[in-house]
Amino acid sequence: MKKALGRTRGILVILLLYLIVGAVAPFWIYPEISPETRQQVKERLDEEERQRARGEGGSFCDRVMLLETNESAWEERIRLLNQAQERIILSTFDMREGESTRDLLAMLLTKAQEGVSVQILVDGISGAVRMEGNPLFYALSSHPKVEIRLYNRLNLLMPWKTQGRMHDKYLLVDDLAYILGGRNSFDYFIGSYPTNSRSFDREVLVYTGDAGNASEMPSSLSELEAYFTRVWNQKECTVFHGEQELAQRERVAGERQSLKERYEQLRTEYPQLFEKPDYRACTYETRGISLLSNSTGIYGKEPRVFYELTERMKRAKEQVIFHTPYAVCNDAMLEALTQVVGEVPNVTLMINAVENGDNFMASSDYLYHRKELLSTGIALLEYDGGTSYHGKSLVLDGETVIVGSYNLDLRSSYVDTELMLVIDCKGLAEELLGYMEGYHQACRRVTAEGEVVLPENGESQRAPLWKRAAWRVVGLLMQPFRCLV
Numbered sequence: 001m002k003k004a005l006g007r008t009r010g011i012l013v014i015l016l017l018y019l020i021v022g023a024v025a026p027f028w029i030y031p032e033i034s035p036e037t038r039q040q041v042k043e044r045l046d047e048e049e050r051q052r053a054r055g056e057g058g059s060f061c062d063r064v065m066l067l068e069t070n071e072s073a074w075e076e077r078i079r080l081l082n083q084a085q086e087r088i089i090l091s092t093f094d095m096r097e098g099e100s101t102r103d104l105l106a107m108l109l110t111k112a113q114e115g116v117s118v119q120i121l122v123d124g125i126s127g128a129v130r131m132e133g134n135p136l137f138y139a140l141s142s143h144p145k146v147e148i149r150l151y152n153r154l155n156l157l158m159p160w161k162t163q164g165r166m167h168d169k170y171l172l173v174d175d176l177a178y179i180l181g182g183r184n185s186f187d188y189f190i191g192s193y194p195t196n197s198r199s200f201d202r203e204v205l206v207y208t209g210d211a212g213n214a215s216e217m218p219s220s221l222s223e224l225e226a227y228f229t230r231v232w233n234q235k236e237c238t239v240f241h242g243e244q245e246l247a248q249r250e251r252v253a254g255e256r257q258s259l260k261e262r263y264e265q266l267r268t269e270y271p272q273l274f275e276k277p278d279y280r281a282c283t284y285e286t287r288g289i290s291l292l293s294n295s296t297g298i299y300g301k302e303p304r305v306f307y308e309l310t311e312r313m314k315r316a317k318e319q320v321i322f323h324t325p326y327a328v329c330n331d332a333m334l335e336a337l338t339q340v341v342g343e344v345p346n347v348t349l350m351i352n353a354v355e356n357g358d359n360f361m362a363s364s365d366y367l368y369h370r371k372e373l374l375s376t377g378i379a380l381l382e383y384d385g386g387t388s389y390h391g392k393s394l395v396l397d398g399e400t401v402i403v404g405s406y407n408l409d410l411r412s413s414y415v416d417t418e419l420m421l422v423i424d425c426k427g428l429a430e431e432l433l434g435y436m437e438g439y440h441q442a443c444r445r446v447t448a449e450g451e452v453v454l455p456e457n458g459e460s461q462r463a464p465l466w467k468r469a470a471w472r473v474v475g476l477l478m479q480p481f482r483c484l485v
Contacts (some may be wrong), residue, residue, distance in 0.1 A: 008155030020481075027483045030330055030414055031302040041308050045292070045315065046396045051288065052424070061219050063283035064428050065142040067203040068435050073183055074100055074191035076205055077390055078273045079268065081107040085115045089172040089228055091121040093165070093405070094184040095137075096130035100191035105140050108264040112145035120148040121232060123166045127240060128154040139255035142246035149237040151417075152298045163484055164298025166231070167405050167416035169203075170268055176277065177207045180421055182392045182405050191392070199358060202391035204322075204403050204421060204428070206289065207279040220289040220421070231296045231417070231456050292404070292420040303333075303413040305406050305420055309394065310336040312422065316396040319346040321436055323393050325363035327351050327373055328409035334376055337381065341377040348407075349373075350436070352389050353382035353444060354471060355461035361485045362409060364475035374448055378416035382452075384460050390418075399426045410483050 014175045040438035074114050081088065081104070088111060095101060112118050120140075122131065127150040131137040141148045161436050170183075172178040181203025183189040189201050208219040231237065246252050267274055292308050295301045320340065327349065329337070341347050354363035366373075374380060394402040404420030406412045444460060445453040454460050463471075478485065 013277075014074050019159045023162050024481050024484060026160050026299045027163065027415055029300070030332065030410075030483070031300050032332070033302050033307045034302070037302060037307065038302060041311055044308075044417075045311060048288070048290070049315075054179040061208055062221075062286050062289045063207040063280065064286055064423055064425055065205040065207070065279075065283045066428060066431055066435075067179065067181065067205055070190055070198070070201070071182075071192050073179075073189070073201075073203060075170060075273060076179060077104060078107060078176055078270065079188070079277055079483070080171065080179065080205070081111060082274050083176055083276070084111050084137070084173045086174050087117045087119070088122075089119050089121075089170075089225065090167045090185075091166070091170050091183050091228060091231075092126075092185040093123045093167050093169055094126040094130065095120075095122055096126075096186045097134060097136060098187035098195070099193040100187050101185060102136070102259065102262055102267060103191070104185065105136065106259040106266065108146070109140055109143060109256065109259045110263045112140075112143045115145065117391060118143075118146040119147055119228075119232065120146070121166070121228070121237065122148065122150055122240070124150040124152040124236075125154050125162070125165060131240065135249065135251040138246045138249070138252045141241045141260060142244050142252065144244055147242060148240040149232065150240050151231065151234075151240050152236045161298055164236070164400045165416050167412065168231075168419045169405050170228075170419065171441055172221065172224060172228070174433050175219075175221060176209045178224060179205050180224070180419060181403055182390055197358070199390040202393050202403055202432075204423065205283070206421070207283050209279060220291060223291045224419075227291065227293060227419070229364065234296060236298055236314065273446075284425050286428075287424040290407075290422040290425070292402075292418075292422060294416065294418045296417050301414055305418045306333060306336070306408075306413040309402065309406070309420070310340055312388065312400070312402070313340045313347070313394070314343045315446040316344045318344070318397050319347070319395075321395045321433070322347075322349045322408070322419040323389075323391050323436060323439070324349070324406075324408040325352055325388070325390050325392070326357055326359055326366060326407065326409060328362055328411075328482060329373065330410060331370070333408075333410075333413065334372055337373075337378060346379070347377075348379040348381060350383055350439060350443060351408075353384040353461065355463045356384050356386065356388060358388040358390075360471075360474065361478060364471045364478060365482055365485050367471055368475045368479070370446070371450060374446065374450060377448070380446040381440060381443035382446060383439055383443050384455060385439065386461065389439065393432065395429050395436065398429050398433060400424055401428050401432055410485055415484065
């Protein structure tokens, strides 16, 4: 019996090592930026500067609206989906059961019944954990006008594939408009339904309805759609339960009927969301929008988004404000940030205080590497407002706004797919700076010596002793695996 137990433990240990090493090994070595990418970025930024000097832009037809609150994110999704006549594209890192999810699925199902083509792309791990076996999602996926695909479906037999994840979040409707930012698709980020926890985030709605013929007046929407098509057609993207026979199952049919009733309820309770919006009246004119993306494969990536962000930051003349949920950097990233601080007089970085964030691993790592981050010379703020902050955005010189899915961490830099929009729009920048300043009022300031200065109200969260100890222990144990944080 003892020998059998010993062999069993040995097998389990070997299996665990197989899973851990297999998952981490493809990402232990950080790829460097290639000379080709450096040249492409330089040419792109040089051309943008020339256009700006001439008063030109890359996408005059694009107009933008900031979606700062979870409520506005819910409202504009309903309003935009209602306008769909031909196609809907939804890409999300995480979609799970919830009230806001049911609202969105009710809209999508209704539009599919009206003949609108619906394509939904979800990260493979999220799909396996949150959607598999749930008749709510089968009620939508089994409709003939709907196709749901999973990016890199989870397969534990091949652990070296498990960590390649799709972190993009956007919703695109016809040639009318799209929403892009950092919000996942459930109650934690969208709407005001009661939930155990909530997170603040940020998106932009880009209105392109005045574009007319895309060849005559190019829009960033066509660039985003081309990106989606490229990912959608990768061999790693596989269909999620598209069998129409699923609709005959009792629970699936029940969920489909529930979604139909929910749509009617939405129309009754929120008639203003089903009126045709005047997007021109509530959006800012832009001087151009650019899309930044990592490569879309499932293995280690050169840090394209991080590289272009820092290159753009270096070209700022006076000020850079960078908001990100957390900061997990390697030496190359720290060196790039140091160069930014050397080029720009005022560089501020806001992240969650460890007591405020919702990423335990990132908080644990930060406590071990905060001094290294401070050594870059960056002005560091720790948001201590009591609700987790998930926004990823930058403002450069009060004129350029960058918003999207990229976190300042190793995972977003080297592992995941990521999207960021670079928006040349002073009006949007001024509005966003106002919101950023509101967050800064609830921040602890960390001095260059590592001392913490409390917010103006003098209040600060304090984690219990067990949690502080856990951060330290986990932070130490995870150092060999921080490439995945």
